[in-house]
Amino acid sequence: MAFDILTVGEALVEIMRTGLDQPLDRPGPFTGPYPSGAPFIFAVQAARLGARVAGVGAIGDDAFGQCFIAQLRSDGVDTRGVRVLPGRTTGVAFVAYFTGGARDFVFHMRHAASGQLTPDLLDPAWFEGLGVLHLMGSTLSIHDDALATARRALALAQQAGARFSFDPNLRPQLMPNARAREVFAPFVAAADVIIPTDEEARLLTGTDTTEDAVAALLADKPSRVVIVTRGGDGCAVYTRDGAVHVPAFPVEEVDPTGAGDCFDAGFLFRWLAGDPPAEAARFANACGALAVTQQGTMSGARSLDEVWAFMRRHAGA
Numbered sequence: 001m002a003f004d005i006l007t008v009g010e011a012l013v014e015i016m017r018t019g020l021d022q023p024l025d026r027p028g029p030f031t032g033p034y035p036s037g038a039p040f041i042f043a044v045q046a047a048r049l050g051a052r053v054a055g056v057g058a059i060g061d062d063a064f065g066q067c068f069i070a071q072l073r074s075d076g077v078d079t080r081g082v083r084v085l086p087g088r089t090t091g092v093a094f095v096a097y098f099t100g101g102a103r104d105f106v107f108h109m110r111h112a113a114s115g116q117l118t119p120d121l122l123d124p125a126w127f128e129g130l131g132v133l134h135l136m137g138s139t140l141s142i143h144d145d146a147l148a149t150a151r152r153a154l155a156l157a158q159q160a161g162a163r164f165s166f167d168p169n170l171r172p173q174l175m176p177n178a179r180a181r182e183v184f185a186p187f188v189a190a191a192d193v194i195i196p197t198d199e200e201a202r203l204l205t206g207t208d209t210t211e212d213a214v215a216a217l218l219a220d221k222p223s224r225v226v227i228v229t230r231g232g233d234g235c236a237v238y239t240r241d242g243a244v245h246v247p248a249f250p251v252e253e254v255d256p257t258g259a260g261d262c263f264d265a266g267f268l269f270r271w272l273a274g275d276p277p278a279e280a281a282r283f284a285n286a287c288g289a290l291a292v293t294q295q296g297t298m299s300g301a302r303s304l305d306e307v308w309a310f311m312r313r314h315a316g317a
Contacts, residue, residue, distance in 0.1 A: 002129025003078065004051040004272055005265075006162075008122070008153045009039030009139035010114045010146075011057035011082060012091030013064045014257065014297050024096045024106055033064055035071040036093060036297040037114065038136050038169055041258040045265035045287060045301035047076045051272075056081030056121050056153075060113040064090035071298060083121060088113035095257065101231065103256075105173050110143055117146040124156055131272050132193075133157035134264065137168040137184055141175035147183060154190060165193040167264050168200040177203055189220060193271070195227045195264055214238045225277045227267060227284075229260060234285055237277045244278040249289035249314050258297045263288035266307070286311045 015032035022028045035044075043055040055077050059065035061084050068090060072079050091114025094106040109115045117139070127133075133153060140147050157164055166187050170180055181204055188194060188204055194217060196204065201213035210228060217226050218240055226238040234248035266287030270280035286307050291300035302310070 002052070002131075003054045003126060004131040005043070005046050005053045005134060005268060006056070006126055006130055006153075006157075007039040007043050007053070007134045008056040008081075008117070008149060009136055010037040010091060010109055010117075010142060011040055011055070011059050011068055012037045012093055012109060012112070012114045013068060014093045014095055016095040016255075016257070017097060020097050020099050022096055024094055024104055030094070031295070033067055033092070034296040034298065035068045036257070037091070038138050038167075038261050039134070040068075040072065040077075041261035041297050041301065042134060042136075042265045043077045044072065044075045044298045045262040045291070046269055048301050049265065049269045049304045049307070051265075051269050052078075054078035054081055054126055058083045058085050058088070058113045058116045058121070060084070060088045060090040061086045062090055064092065065113070081121060081123070081126065085113045085116055088116060091115065097256070101256065105171070107173060115142050115146065117142065117149040119149050119152040121149060122152055122156060127156040127160040127162060130157060130160055130162040132163040132165050132268055134165040134167070134268060135187060136166075137180060138171045138174065140183055140187065141171050141180060150187070154187065158190070163192045164190050165195070165264070165268055166191040167195045167260065168204060169260070170200055170203070181206070188217070191221075191224065193225045193227070193268070195229060195260075195267070197229055201226070201228055214243075225271070227277070227281055229263060231259075235263075235281050237281045239277055246278055246281045246285055248285055249310070251289045251293050253292045255295045255297075255300070256292050258300065259288040259291040262291035262301050265301075283307065283311070286314075
């Protein structure tokens with residue numbers, strides 16, 4: 001069975017502060033573990049929508065790994081590409097949230113199982129008939145082996161005729177932004193869909209404004225879709241036909257982690273189904289909005305029926 005969507009990256013659990021403005025350099029309460037890792041939040045959301053999804057990564061033979069793999073299996077994500085590594089612990093991200101939306105991370109990933117991404121994890125058969133490969137910059141930022149794995153995945157996708165989607169998902173804690181611009185360049189160049197924030201778009205293109213950044217991205221590949229995400233302000237969709245602002249859905253935010261990953265999944269799910277980019281982005285906004293209403297990285301990822309019902313309730317938004 002061919003996959004609609006395949007992703008590769010860091011498999012981990014997340015342990016987060018229980019409230020706002022509780023920095024990580026001081027004692028305080030945490031909640032978790034929650035199965036996480038941006039590529040796998042994305043995979044779970046896509047699977048809950050009904051896509052045929054596979055994820056490639058590595059976990060430890062420990063309680064956190066069991067927590068992680070049980071979640072993926074319950075959601076129908078194909079886990080043949082998730083390797084269990086005896087002697088390694090499952091990766092962990094500690095997260096703090098601050099008033100205004102900022103976040104701080106401490107990662108145990110590079111030397112954990114989640115950091116053991118190598119090209120041999122990839123089976124070329126998984127790319128046969130693939131709809132889209134989706135990669136994230138957080139994966140490319142772990143170390144050189146992870147970058148080599150991403151390059152191999154992109155090459156296999158291109159050989160198979162699959163489309164490619166890229167979310168820069170910058171993580172300065174893992175790789176300085178200046179270095180990321182250099183490392184990400186081949187992935188940006190190859191992307192059929194690229195989903196940056198305003199800041200990421202400017203950084204990746206070396207421009208001063210979002211408009212100039214988008215112009216550069218479309219000049220390189222006019223068929224590309226660029227979706228600039230803006231959190232509570234929705235998103236802007238740019239194609240060679242012009243720009244469309246797609247407003248957000250009003251919700252009460254509980255936990256913002258994973259909203260962008262759910263957005264990515266929602267967009268690609270509907271884009272693969274043939275929706276015009278602006279319509280797919282509205283659906284993606286709904287997925288992102290729902291994602292922030294629940295505590296836990298994957299808790300807010302909803303089913304297709306739930307997303308449609310939510311959109312009907314907010315038809316005037």
